[in-house]
Amino acid sequence: MTEIVPGIIDVETRHHVLHINIDRQKKMNAFTPEMFTELGDALTRLDESADLWVGVISFAGKHTTAGLDLPLFGDSMRSGASATVDDKVDVFGLHRRCRKPLVMAVQGVCYTIGIEMMLGCDIVVAADDARFCQLEPKRGLAVFGGANIRYVERAGWGNAMYHLLRADEFNAERALQLGFVQEVVPVGAQVSRAAELAAEIAANAPIAIQAIKASALEYLHNGEAAAVAMIPEIRQRTANSADAAEGLSSFIERRDPVFQGK
Amino acid sequence: MTEIVPGIIDVETRHHVLHINIDRQKKMNAFTPEMFTELGDALTRLDESADLWVGVISFAGKHTTAGLDLPLFGDSMRSGASATVDDKVDVFGLHRRCRKPLVMAVQGVCYTIGIEMMLGCDIVVAADDARFCQLEPKRGLAVFGGANIRYVERAGWGNAMYHLLRADEFNAERALQLGFVQEVVPVGAQVSRAAELAAEIAANAPIAIQAIKASALEYLHNGEAAAVAMIPEIRQRTANSADAAEGLSSFIERRDPVFQGK
């Protein structure tokens, strides 16, 4: 029996930001079931820790990921079960979505689940060498990590079908055009730029940021009336927070606010 | 007790178009509760008057609006109540949306509720000096006028989060790219261009225009099946109108139609 090359999910906290780095370079960062479990653990910690306000996900080496390490998922796939669903936060955002903002950095080959992970995050920075392909129908498979949903939501029906049905490879500029990524930067700069964006978000009041994400998700999932119905509650919650008082004071005193998430 | 600088909501009718101009330049057009009430009155009149077919909203001076005159809204905000909701048409289109088309012109600083008002309208013309910022989370607050909904609907999840979570300032070109505004014109031309677009719409059959807006809103609010179910009714209503007969006659006689809204 061949030993499986393990993947390393490295986690580090800096100034309220949880940095998650994924490393299985020998296998082009192809995912094992264990990597999903560890990534879910990290995202669940981010979701539940009051001191963690934003997450950054990055990938070691030249490539984001070649996708699933397919032989390790065959049985669960054929049985219809998912090897990646439990009660923890999932990186695809299909079952339990992280309530904190997630910024992802991608580069090189970013295939299948690489795309679906980034579209389950909130903001994506792509290196200019990034290449995307949702290639499943070339292998006889449908898509299972949310591309069927996110492509349509981001790019509209026609552009979604243009890429999903052809399973073509497209580049970072096209991904920007489609709204799949928000910035394209020279390769090598993608992780530091993602960290900058995360720091920018972490400088805002976290209760407000989480209320904005929650109410926007309410719209995405349940439509306008449901999102409108949430407004009085988030108005009251944030307007009565210590951070709102700090926001007002800092404005009057012409200084940067220091928020505490309270 | 300091006297509050009043805001003026100027209303004028020209060829079935209601022109609404908002003026509180001393306070960068920051909104008072009274201004919402008067604006709601004007929009309700537009909504209910058979002779008014299109509305144009513009702002006096160099800037659209700095946002709410915050001290005047603190109490209602902290109690969770809205100072701006009653049974009249609301400019954010969150509670009772105007059934007639609304064109808005914006310039200079267009912050917070300025953005949310324009996204509650149908078409927006921006001066090339327009600057947009949904800055609430920098002050400890969530967003309450629909940005959580409209950003996602217009620009897709990633681009919506890119701006909502960072609360950055962006310019007119970027707003065009996001679908937040439909035209960018040299500063000074934004109001006349908005009036031209309104006149173009007012030259079309108003019953048809209102049916198109109503059925598109049905899609936006309740999805495709609901919007499809409306088609037979709007087909019958418009096909049997005097304006449809005039449409056909004018086409045969090779002249411009003169619609009456009947």
Place this chain on the structure above:
Amino acid sequence: MTEIVPGIIDVETRHHVLHINIDRQKKMNAFTPEMFTELGDALTRLDESADLWVGVISFAGKHTTAGLDLPLFGDSMRSGASATVDDKVDVFGLHRRCRKPLVMAVQGVCYTIGIEMMLGCDIVVAADDARFCQLEPKRGLAVFGGANIRYVERAGWGNAMYHLLRADEFNAERALQLGFVQEVVPVGAQVSRAAELAAEIAANAPIAIQAIKASALEYLHNGEAAAVAMIPEIRQRTANSADAAEGLSSFIERRDPVFQGK
């Protein structure tokens, strides 16, 4: 009684692709009720035949279509009935949508139902001389073939209203920008390019392709939770297919797969 110029719906099968060509050039391809019936027959055949995997719709001559041959539809329109709805697949995709991918080629004048047909398809190739206009409100009519839905879904509320309410004519570049078409090619090349795209799709596993379209439609119609709920079933169905085995074998053997739709 004047005889009605008949329209010809030409149908040809090549390598699992059904090519449908519409020809009523004497009347600028204006549609008669019979043409809708024949087109519905062709699309229903595509939908139901296991050996047909993709459809291409094209239009003979310089123009796509001037729209409905209006005098032939007046009675049904005034009664509120639709002359084009039966239990067959409809080209607008409003009642029974084709489960196989549809690629449309357009050129020249592409008015009213021409736009609505292409937006009811999945991928559109436009000649660079294509001109689009949803002109109904200029004739006193609302829109009945789905423009009220598709414009909003593809382009967002503001851009949708910009064109629907003005009923202006716009060109191929603008249609590309709006996501209404996916490629613009020199006039004359649109049909061959559409055929190329169809062949590219037909080279992928048809069960997977149909599962992707079905699950994306589930999202479009019923939202994210409904589309997520479909994933286990499509995972199991495609992972257990003969084509998935072929996908894996061909990958290992470094050759192109040959799918059978099984």
